Amino acid sequence: xxxxxxxxMVGLSGALVVVLAAYGAHGLQGLDDSxxxxxxxxxxxxxxxxxAMFGVATLLFHLPRSYWLKMAGxxxxxxxxxxxxxxYVMVFTGVRSLGLVTPLGGLAFIFGWFSLAWAAYxxxxxxxx
Numbered sequence: 001x002x003x004x005x006x007x008x009m010v011g012l013s014g015a016l017v018v019v020l021a022a023y024g025a026h027g028l029q030g031l032d033d034s035x036x037x038x039x040x041x042x043x044x045x046x047x048x049x050x051x052a053m054f055g056v057a058t059l060l061f062h063l064p065r066s067y068w069l070k071m072a073g074x075x076x077x078x079x080x081x082x083x084x085x086x087x088y089v090m091v092f093t094g095v096r097s098l099g100l101v102t103p104l105g106g107l108a109f110i111f112g113w114f115s116l117a118w119a120a121y122x123x124x125x126x127x128x129x
Contacts, residue, residue: 001060001070001073001074002060002064003057003060003061003064006053006056006057006060006073007054007057009053009073009077010050010053010054010057013046013049013050013053013080014050016046017043017046017047017050020039020042020043020046020088021043021047024036024039024040024043028091031091035090035091038087038090038091039087039088039091041087042083042084042085042087042088042091043084045079045080045083045084045109046080046084049076049079049080049109049112050080052072052076052112052113052116053073053076053077056069056072056073056112056116057073059119059124060073063119063123063124066119066123066124067119067123068115068116068118068119068122068123069115069116069119069123071111071112071115071119072112072113072115072116072119073112074112075108075109075110075111075112075113075115076108076109076112078105078108079105079106079107079108079109079111079112080105081105082101082102082104082105082108083102083104083105083106083108083109084105085105086098086099086101086102086105087102
């Protein structure tokens with residue numbers, strides 16, 4: 001994964017989350033409250049991790065060979081797909097069994113955050129040289 005490819009993913013995810021948030025605010029009126037909360041949770045996690053991906057992409061610009069920054073980026077991408085994606089599909093289709101996939105997305109998010117921390121510890125040079 002390169003800085004450029006991750007930044008493209010940031011742009012696409014950011015645009016998608018704005019579309020979904022707008023749709024949730026205007027197109028999901030009359031939806032059961034629990035489903036609306038589920039949808040909003042998917043949007044919130046996608047927003048947060050899109051910003052995290054932007055931070056990782058910025059770091060990758062400066063450290064393009066960082067294995068653990070790349071892993072952090074993949075963790076956030078996979079987390080968005082599995083966590084937020086499964087919540088969106090559950091809301092739109094009513095298939096509740098997809099809730100079994102959601103925790104896997106949460107694990108991917110956790111992996112992404114730990115990968116970022118490990119990259120900071122092992123691969124990012126101290127600024128105070």
